Amino acid sequence: MIRLRHIDWGMMGALAFLAAAGLVTLASVAEEFFPRQLGWYLGALAIILLAAQVDWKRLGSHWWFRYGFYGLSVLLLLISNLQSATIRGTKSWIVVGAFQFEPAELAKLALIIVLAHFFSRRHVEAWYGKNILVSFMLMAVPMALIMAHPDFGSAVMMVAIWIAFLLAGSVHTKRLIVGLIAAAVAMVLMWSFVMRPYQKDRVVSFLFPARDPLGASYNVIQSKVAIGSGGIFGKGFGGGTQARLHFLPAAQNDFLFAAFTEEWGVAGGAALLLTFALFLYRIGAVGLRARDNYAWLIAWGGGILFAVQSFINIGSNLGLLPVTGLTFPFFSYGGSSLLTSALLVGIIQHIKIESR
Template sequence: MVDKRVRRLRATTMNHFVRHYLNILKKLDWIMVGTVGLISFFSLLSIYNLERGGQIFYFRKQLIFIAVGFLLMISLSLFDYRSFKSYSSFTIILYLITLLALSAVLLVGRRIRGTVGWFSFGGIHFAPVEMAKLAVILLLAKYFSLRHIELYRIRHLVASFFYAGLPVFLVLLQPDLGSAFIILVIWFGLVIVSGIRFRHLVVILLIGAICFGATWALLLKDYQKERILTFLNPQKDPLGYSYNLIQSVIAIGSGQVLGRGLDNATQTRLHFLPEAHTDFIFAAAAEEFGFVVVVFLFALFALLVYRIIRTGMFAPDNFAKLFSLGISLMFLCQIVINVGMNMGLMPIIGIPLPFMSYGGSATMINFIALGILQGIRVRSSRF
């Protein structure tokens, strides 16, 4: 009799948990999941074409990154995001670990293309700057959600800049101008929506101009300055600093309307286009698939950003709203800068294209961010 009751209780408990998690899965934003899946598909297709006939090393690793990323996203949707809001120690510890990692990478990190920004563990590289973006968004969302009614006080504005400025300073020492810029844009965007006096905004812009000048004079290496300047006049050094830019524009133009196909994409297949699996994967996709697919990719990225913003609009509290805004700014900045780099409209500063560029660190952090967003959606009564 007792055994039957125990078995019945276990079965009831199990059924309760199964129904609970099925209800959570039903509330996920499956449009967002499908959008990321399609973008990842084009990423894998481009990387595979680049390595076709070889050992498809990058393809296999990116496939693993994406598969693990999807599992992380679904798993984190079960996690109650309010823990980040309710327990300050959790968010602060993550932020401090990030600062420690950014400091340590300057001492023992691996230098790739002039930037000391990666820890190397065997064949795996980890870039702590990607974790820094997420940690800063979490911390600022928590801070502004508590202090938004007092943001007119300059001390709260200064404190928020301090939280963003510390990782920015460490990132500039690598030096990684692009990631530092994105963190600052995230901070600035959250400050604007949280409420700020006009005179404080003017002061921020003036200080920003001064800091940019100091960064240009003291922190940027000569090759980084040349990268920034040569995009204004690519023909100045076509075989040097402008080479990547020129080859990228050629690849995009040669794709025309329907693309050259996987076999005839000579810029990509013959390796004229450098970093075709990372910074210039957009140009590789444009050559292979053409204008039609490029427009489709633009639509997918726009839909992704819209779904993130929509999650924030219907979020149940200020923390969730600000976090959603921060993530949308992070993705939007990376998309605009990367595509601008590929098209010759912006200087080449090494920003990956979300869910398309090869890279475990960025891919995992992007999926983790979406997992937290899915958790926000699941716990909102508006969905």
């Protein structure tokens, strides 16, 4: 049994602040979601503490665990594509009665576990053609199923995780250039043949927000109004008119950062971002002290997942990036993202404990 003093409490303290900020904002702008989110936070805490006691290195050394977990995530993605139920126009969720689960969140974690082990054995050869191809296929299978939902945001995260593992290896300039060109070509092909009209509208509205202020650009415009109206110190708890009067759609998840900043101002938003930076710093510190490549690559992949996802969420709230539907980890409303993120943090906590 692992003693609590071995836990990275700096990381846990940062998560506690993020959770408290999220709950306070929900209580103000969308109080009907508060009880369920509180329950998920308690479940997330239990998952972190339990997962920290599991020997993930030993489990990860077995191919049946790595690829069984990966295969389960792919199977769940396939099931979600085959079901008839849709939520907000996508098949991103498995719905069984009142239970809803987003398998793309599990797929991100499964990809990190598989790629971390794959590249831990081939660290100095990460950019060999064969390794690039095999790792790409491991990423492409779940990404294609996610795109079929369609869920462009989670698909982008799968690609980001894969690229992050490539960059963790020895980068050859020529191959990096080739990879960037290939990524550009892939984006053109996705725009032409894969992306749905509403997804294209989000990109166009991001580039030209004045083109459709009451349609595709409405959410981002209202988000920017909410952030701007908060000023330096905000309007205080319960004073966020944009969210409370429902001018700001999806305030509980996609735009919770905007709702928070309206009530607590730029100062509150900065405190939130600094706290999240502390969380990422603690993950980085754990990775640097890891005893082997597999452990540090898991920490690396987890840090990249949290950093990129939060960057995209905040960027879309500020109107700097298109809206993708990605949540702010440990802050936005949502059970699937929170619980799978908690499992990843529990694994990282075990790495810290093992390296003490």
